[in-house]
Amino acid sequence: MPKVLILGGGLTGLISAEILKEYSPIIIEKSDSVGGMAKTFREGPFFFEYGGHYLHFQKEDSLEFFKKFSGDLLKRERNSYVYLEGKFVRYPVQIFFPEAFPLYKQQILEEQREKKIDKTNYYTYLKTSFGNILFEKFFYPYNKKFWKTDLEEMDPKWSERYIPQTDEEKIENPTDNVGYNKVFYYPKNGIGELSQNLAKGKEIHLKTKVKAINIKEKIVYTNKGNFEYDFLVSTIPLEKLVVLSELGSYKMDFLSIIVLNIGVRGKMERDFSWLYLPEEKTPFFRVGKYILPESEGLFGLYFELSHKGAYPNINILFKEARKLMDSLGINGKAIKALFLNLKYAYPIIKLKEKVYIEMLLEQLENHTIFPAGRMGRWKYLTMEDSYFEAQRIKKIADLFFK
Ligand SMILES: Cc1cc2nc3c(=O)[nH]c(=O)nc-3n(C[C@H](O)[C@H](O)[C@H](O)COP(=O)(O)OP(=O)(O)OC[C@H]3O[C@@H](n4cnc5c(N)ncnc54)[C@H](O)[C@@H]3O)c2cc1C
Incomplete structure (x- = not known):
């Protein structure tokens, strides 16, 4: 049996393992749970995440695939605005x-x-x-x-x-029926439900961090022992992979995200899915209301801030969130909170780096290492794209093992 190893137990890693299941792949994941960026953290009645994680589909087969692993999907319409000069300007x-x-x-x-x-x-x-x-x-x-x-x-x-x-x-005839996310879907127990279901029946090594990769001998070294492979799929940040496999070291630009989650008992004067915040008077670029819980007088908010390593301290952020709530007419008591900081959140695609990234991907593939996913392939991808990525990898694997 060929040895297929997948680095990273986020959605791309998990969906790849599902689609490649005839090869019985093994997943290596550094954290203590699967899901990567698409996790749900339950705090009492609240479903906190790395910001609103909503599913939108370009293709019918991906919708069917996600439905299979998330049970019933809630379907919602975007209700979004730009908050500018004290006005709610409808998006787009x-x-x-x-x-x-x-x-x-x-x-x-x-x-x-x-x-x-x-x-x-x-x-x-x-x-x-x-x-x-x-x-x-x-x-x-x-x-x-x-x-x-x-x-x-x-x-x-x-x-x-x-x-x-x-x-x-x-x-002249404004309609908001445009854009990729006009309608979106969400699992009824939170986005994390997807990874929990995808993980069932798979060999996953949690708390197992890749420390080095010997690309000649095809061995991955971790804190929990060595794993040999014939075919390696990597969803860990490309910047890291290059260093781990000793192919060089090059600082690639990326954004980190802070998500301040606040569970509120109270009332919103005006309902919204999310608001874009272009003004400097708040440090957050977006604030959103989670779909769950759907109970009267109880709602979860997320306040998102991007950074490249430096950010205001948590007390300041709480004060800023409160200030923003006041100006948006959100009244109530914060009864739960969760501060999340995601280091690798958005790849920044610089014009001068494009050729380098393409060369790097080619070089890795020549060593039977197949980068996939958002930070893995250094591409601005969605959760549906994780499914397309897994399909792309499956085609390569089938050709490779034929
Ligand atoms: C703020 C934000 C909001 C988003 N909203 C949406 C949305 O509404 N809709 C949508 O479709 N998409 C959204 N996305 C994108 C979506 O979350 C991603 O495209 C998708 O989850 C990426 O999955 P992945 O498996 O490629 O990467 P990840 O989820 O990052 O998985 C990579 C995994 O590798 C592990 N790992 C890293 N280093 C190592 C190591 N050395 N050893 C072992 N394991 C390692 C990590 O722990 C992680 O679990 C959003 C992303 C962000 C940041």
Whole structure:
């Protein structure tokens, strides 16, 4: 029997193990539970996570796959806004901004009529797609606050999928029925339910951290012994994998995320799924309300802040969250809280690094190491993509073992 080893027990690792099950793969996971970024932490009645983790599907077969491992899925419609100058501007802002700030409507329409999209970098892409007003009022401040990176250094390609375009027609007849996440799904016991179900019946070594990889002898060294392999799938951050397999060392840029979860007994004057926060007066770039629990007067909020290593202390963040709640008309008592810090959350795709990353992936594959997943492949991927990643790996494995 060929030895298939999977590094990382997040969704990509678990779904790969499911799809590769004829090869009886073994999963190695450093933490004490599976799920990676897609975990649920139960705190009393609350379902805290690394921010709202919602499923959206491009393909029917992925929906079926996720349904199989999550039981019934709750289906919800996005109810999101940008909170700007004290107003709730319906998302997407590139369609609804003129409705909220009519003074700018003519100029925005004119800029849309004359637009020529320049994809040189993320900065030029945003500015030429949305025009000066939308760029200055929302796209620049929000992206600067979120990415904490020079936008001119960033590749715009990833964003085409996530940020819908606008035009005169859309602005004149605004509808929020656009974007990849207009409708989304959620397991009725939290996103973590998926990994718990996927883990059943699989050989998973928890609290087992990869310390080194001998790519010539095909051995993975961990704190709990050595694992030989013929075929290695890695979902651990690419930056780490390169060092562990002694193929070099190169600092790749990425974002970390703090998620301050607060369980509230109280009332929201205005309901929302999540709000984008472009202004500097709050350190958070987004605040959201979890789907669960669905009981009257009880709700879980998440306040998200991005960083590259330095961030305000927890007491300051709590005060900032309280301040934001007050300005949003969220009244009540915080009865539970959970502070989460996720180091590898978003890969930053820099234009100058693209070629290097492609070379690196090719080099690893030549050594039968197959990177997959969001930080594993250093690509801005979703949970549905974890399924596509697993399918891609299955095709490679079948060819390899044929
Ligand atoms: C704030 C945030 C919100 C998101 N919201 C959504 C959403 O609404 N919808 C959506 O579809 N997607 C969302 N995503 C993306 C989604 O979470 C990811 O695409 C998906 O969970 C990635 O799974 P993965 O297995 O590739 O990576 P991970 O979940 O990171 O799994 C990698 C695993 O490798 C383990 N590992 C790392 N190093 C080692 C080592 N040395 N040895 C052993 N194990 C190791 C880690 O512990 C981890 O369990 C969001 C992501 C973030 C950060």
